[in-house]
Amino acid sequence: MPFDRRGFLGRLFASATAPAVAAPPSAVPVPVQTPDLPKLPHKLVDGVKEFTLIAEVIRTSICPGRILDGWGFNGSIPGPLIEANEGDRLRIIVENQLPEMTGIHWHGLEIPMEVDGSVGLGMDPIPPGGRHVYEFTARQNGTFFYHSHFPMQEMMGLIGMFVLHPAQAHTPRVDRDFGFVLQEWDLKPNNPVPNSLAMEFNWLTLNGKAGPDTTPMIVRQGERIRIRIVNMGMDHHPIHLHGNQFFMTGTEAGRRPEATWYAENTIIVGVAQARDIEFDAKHLGDWMLHCHLPHHMMNQMVPMVGPAMHHPVHSKVPGYPQDMWMPDDEIYNDKPENFGLRKGWSGAMMGMMTMVRVVTPQRYDQIEALRKNPPKVTLPKGEAHQHQHGEGK
Numbered sequence: 001m002p003f004d005r006r007g008f009l010g011r012l013f014a015s016a017t018a019p020a021v022a023a024p025p026s027a028v029p030v031p032v033q034t035p036d037l038p039k040l041p042h043k044l045v046d047g048v049k050e051f052t053l054i055a056e057v058i059r060t061s062i063c064p065g066r067i068l069d070g071w072g073f074n075g076s077i078p079g080p081l082i083e084a085n086e087g088d089r090l091r092i093i094v095e096n097q098l099p100e101m102t103g104i105h106w107h108g109l110e111i112p113m114e115v116d117g118s119v120g121l122g123m124d125p126i127p128p129g130g131r132h133v134y135e136f137t138a139r140q141n142g143t144f145f146y147h148s149h150f151p152m153q154e155m156m157g158l159i160g161m162f163v164l165h166p167a168q169a170h171t172p173r174v175d176r177d178f179g180f181v182l183q184e185w186d187l188k189p190n191n192p193v194p195n196s197l198a199m200e201f202n203w204l205t206l207n208g209k210a211g212p213d214t215t216p217m218i219v220r221q222g223e224r225i226r227i228r229i230v231n232m233g234m235d236h237h238p239i240h241l242h243g244n245q246f247f248m249t250g251t252e253a254g255r256r257p258e259a260t261w262y263a264e265n266t267i268i269v270g271v272a273q274a275r276d277i278e279f280d281a282k283h284l285g286d287w288m289l290h291c292h293l294p295h296h297m298m299n300q301m302v303p304m305v306g307p308a309m310h311h312p313v314h315s316k317v318p319g320y321p322q323d324m325w326m327p328d329d330e331i332y333n334d335k336p337e338n339f340g341l342r343k344g345w346s347g348a349m350m351g352m353m354t355m356v357r358v359v360t361p362q363r364y365d366q367i368e369a370l371r372k373n374p375p376k377v378t379l380p381k382g383e384a385h386q387h388q389h390g391e392g393k
């Protein structure tokens, strides 16, 4: 897509000169979709939105056959999305079902120090079996996150996205709003417990899934899309979108002025940062969205050591083998969002990788029908579809 200079300058000009006109009431923000991740429910108690966040040990699967025994929230690694509005009074009850103390920090929020969650400075640690009530008014909007304020617990998975919506949608209003949490895992063979001391990682996930097990984003051609990405690992991730230029419209500190936007197709999401990108989905296609670090586009990397490296083929061709191609479509084709993908598609999807599928209205309706009435899933042998809740009790 060529850079749409006229459109960009037109918007820039308009934002610089047009009087501030309040958006119509229909322009409320669309809810955020986090593929493969649940949303944390809340109840309204005397005008306060009350959430219960349970830190616990969780067994999950990041790819068929690859179990992760990590730590997360409410049965999910990363934790479920917390979604609320600017101006809301929030009460978040954190229950610690971990075998050790913890404390949860609300990253990027301007709130009193006593509820910031920095253990030691503003509060005591929450002991195992204990609970702590955080209550504050949300005075910002944007993409934030929550995480354990103990670093090794972060590396075990205790992280989640926290979105605060403005009262009226930012302009241009998006039709769809997606959110992803990036994580890294060092999983040794035959050990589902991540090595939290690692500096190198062999499994890379988006919302707790490695490609091709990540669920694609489905959008209709012509819609405007926002994707929010949060990174809480050891590495910075250059996230690349195929076939579409986008604008970075927000950071972990909220919305950026439109005059500062410029076109990109790769954006570095640094550690502890959030990045919002937006684009008009003009081009039909199954467009990859992935970290571009070569190692992060892989699953189950292993060093080239040991007897296998002395095999005759290996000694004739130094460095062989390197890349692999293991399409296994049938494991994933039961997922409605994968309907209609080209044969062999799963061979291309690994590691920190997902897709934006820009589809025709007809294809969109087909996928929607499948989502409402999902096909019967036949899981292959060895599939780890376990989701044990509350193991840490």
Ligand SMILES: [Cu+2]
Pocket: 235, 236, 237, 238, 291, 292, 293, 296, 352
């Ligand atoms: Cu990366």
